[in-house]
Amino acid sequence: MNERRTIICKFRLTEDEQKLFEKKAQSYAGNMSALIRDAVSRYDDRKTRGKLETMSALLSFYKTYQQQLSWLGGNFNQSMHRANELAISGELSPEYFHNVLVPKTGEAIQVLREIKSQLDAIHEQLDL
Helix, strand or coil, X not given: CCCCCCCCCCCCCCXXXXXXXXXXXXXXXCCHHHHHHHHHHHCCHHHHHHHHHHHHHHHHHHHHHHHHHHHHHHHHHHHHHHHHHHHHXXXXXXXXXXXXXXXXXXXXXXXHHHHHHHHHHHHHHHCC
């Protein structure tokens, strides 16, 4: 059933806003009323609020995760310095240090750097 639209709703826009509305209405065959009806029917304030709350919670989680990674990196660095000291003093086999610890450490550092890089990219996108 095709219902007649008889109610007119007026609102004010700046020139820039009007241009934006006209540009967006092009995909509605230039019908700005159709654009606005579609936008309002698709808009769900509760859903948008929920998404914003989720993004905020995720941002908090990622920041905490990044802080923990920084702490882990610092502890990891201290552990490697200590292992190096032990290897130099002869309390840790230099072969074990160079053949086991250093390669595994390199792998772990690479993983930590990748995670931190990904978190930094997420922070740049989420920071408001």
